[in-house]
Amino acid sequence: MITKLYIKVMISLRFTLTLLLSIFLFQPYLHAQKVTEIGDISVPCKNDPDCINRLHPSIQMLTKVNPGDTIIFNCRNASDINLDPKAPKIERGDDPLIGWVHPLTGPVHINGAKAGDVLKVNILNVEPGQWAWTITSGIVSDEIEGFLYVKWNLGKEYATSEDLPGIRLPNRSFPGVISVLPGAEQHAIMLEREKELYEAGGAVLPPHAKHAVPAEICGEGGAYADECLRTTPPREHGGNLDIRYLQAGSSIYLPCYLDGCGLSIGDTHYIQGDGEVSGTAVEMDARVTVTTEIIKNGPDLSRGPHYEGPSHLLDIPSERFYATTGFPIKEKDFVPGNLEYLASEKIGNLSNLSEDISLAARNALLEMIEYISATYEYTKLQAYVITSVAVDLRIGQLVDVPNVGVTAILPLDIFIKD
Numbered sequence: 001m002i003t004k005l006y007i008k009v010m011i012s013l014r015f016t017l018t019l020l021l022s023i024f025l026f027q028p029y030l031h032a033q034k035v036t037e038i039g040d041i042s043v044p045c046k047n048d049p050d051c052i053n054r055l056h057p058s059i060q061m062l063t064k065v066n067p068g069d070t071i072i073f074n075c076r077n078a079s080d081i082n083l084d085p086k087a088p089k090i091e092r093g094d095d096p097l098i099g100w101v102h103p104l105t106g107p108v109h110i111n112g113a114k115a116g117d118v119l120k121v122n123i124l125n126v127e128p129g130q131w132a133w134t135i136t137s138g139i140v141s142d143e144i145e146g147f148l149y150v151k152w153n154l155g156k157e158y159a160t161s162e163d164l165p166g167i168r169l170p171n172r173s174f175p176g177v178i179s180v181l182p183g184a185e186q187h188a189i190m191l192e193r194e195k196e197l198y199e200a201g202g203a204v205l206p207p208h209a210k211h212a213v214p215a216e217i218c219g220e221g222g223a224y225a226d227e228c229l230r231t232t233p234p235r236e237h238g239g240n241l242d243i244r245y246l247q248a249g250s251s252i253y254l255p256c257y258l259d260g261c262g263l264s265i266g267d268t269h270y271i272q273g274d275g276e277v278s279g280t281a282v283e284m285d286a287r288v289t290v291t292t293e294i295i296k297n298g299p300d301l302s303r304g305p306h307y308e309g310p311s312h313l314l315d316i317p318s319e320r321f322y323a324t325t326g327f328p329i330k331e332k333d334f335v336p337g338n339l340e341y342l343a344s345e346k347i348g349n350l351s352n353l354s355e356d357i358s359l360a361a362r363n364a365l366l367e368m369i370e371y372i373s374a375t376y377e378y379t380k381l382q383a384y385v386i387t388s389v390a391v392d393l394r395i396g397q398l399v400d401v402p403n404v405g406v407t408a409i410l411p412l413d414i415f416i417k418d
Contacts, residue, residue, distance in 0.1 A: 106264030118298025318411030326364030
């Protein structure tokens, strides 16, 4: 009995000594870590020094943090509006190029990060605000007549809306935009290629000074008003990726083009379907908590960022699903809007396009809108919103020419009974 007691005491003593030694050895590291919170969403982006809605190498990184520090980004919704239902509505009808989209919180200077490094951003938490919105625009707005604005009430677990009764969406919050600042060389390449595409008639949002922030660099009369990149498209620097898998528990790898990298986050979503097909998800304000790591000799990110995370983030939020499929077939004389700028005489005369994944996705989506409308008695506009916030568009195959395939997957558990 004495032997057993002696063993227990020794084990306890050894554990205590090990714990004290660990605390002593790692005390400098633990002390060095801190929490930095940036962004004041109580004011518009233009009045917040920690907010930008354009990208340019000359934008200053006002906040500096060490790798491993916790950073809390207070993020605005994509339209930089006060989402409180009692707040006055802001009209921006004088700005057809939606110059206020997307407001980003940042950029943050990561101490020790050098141009050529890779920045790993670990997403720890995304805390939703109280309200959100979704509108209809997107890839089949030429087929779905009208306009619908849906207002959402956000809870910790679910979102509901009086505009879409019978729908309950689970919380799958993530930031739509995670970005670093482009360097001078990358900025010049991106600016030139988008200019060429714009002049050729492609769908591009060119530099636009109205409502641009920071105003002294990108705004009307700013030093680089005609050069600042929009935050709408994703590029090699990251940006508006709108990848729903970048939830808490995931990590994204971004190229560091400038010393300090210039990390910014925004466009937070409560939930989104793969494709964000109506142009918007459940758009909300949120607090995004991350840590960062600097990686030397990291992966080649010249074609776009990499990311990783637990496999459960890939699942649809439902026990059961219903799916439609689409192929690149169409009526003769119809030219899909995304191909009009090519002015090809061949397209209109064909009823089948070879390997056109966009047309296949369009057809799968239209089939799903029809199905939701007919089965659950929603209007086409309401069904369009449901597809944007809940339906996943996934590639079936890319090899069975000419008809590549896309499938649209509808999670059935979002439909609730009264």
